[in-house]
Amino acid sequence: MGHDLVPSRQRKNAKSMRRVMTDAELKLWNELRAHRLMDLSFRRQVPIGPYIVDFACPTHGLVVEVDGSQHADAEHTERDRIRSAYLESSGWTILRFWNDDVIRDIDNVCQHIVIVAGADVS
Template identity: 65%
Template structure:
């Protein structure tokens, strides 16, 4: 997918989301940032197409989403976003907040398996 200019409203929203991370998002970001997870480069709240994804590893076209209970109500939107991402070559993996907060080691191990580093 070619790199395209990010619309200003999407850029503002991504910036706002980066400053208002949930406890689970922050915990996972602390494992992913600065190439801490086996040298993988992740970006947070990265715009892709018309969507903002929680965490993306562009090198492996992997999107990692962290979902709380509100996502049970947003399944139609989440499915549309996932369909768009998969259509453009991205792999999407979702974790519940509880998984990240209570079992971060297995969350990270699963991410490593997906990119062939485990």
């Protein structure tokens, strides 16, 4: 999962998205940044193919998405399914959490990320 060439427009979009994170994304980022979560290395708003994912841990092939309520409607659900299929076919494992889960239960969200990443918790 090396670096791909990223079109400048997509790189610009990712950069601007880093400046306007939702409360849930910011809360999770504060747990993930600077190797704080079991020394896992995450990046935020990462371009992968035609998509920009919320958080990616390239060394473990893990993408973490934080979804708001709009993702529950049929149109978003289908787009998310297509997006996940693309990312999975590119070798990524996708985890999706609702904003509310991140805000109310950050410890369990982080625990689930650690388990899926296979990080050594002993």
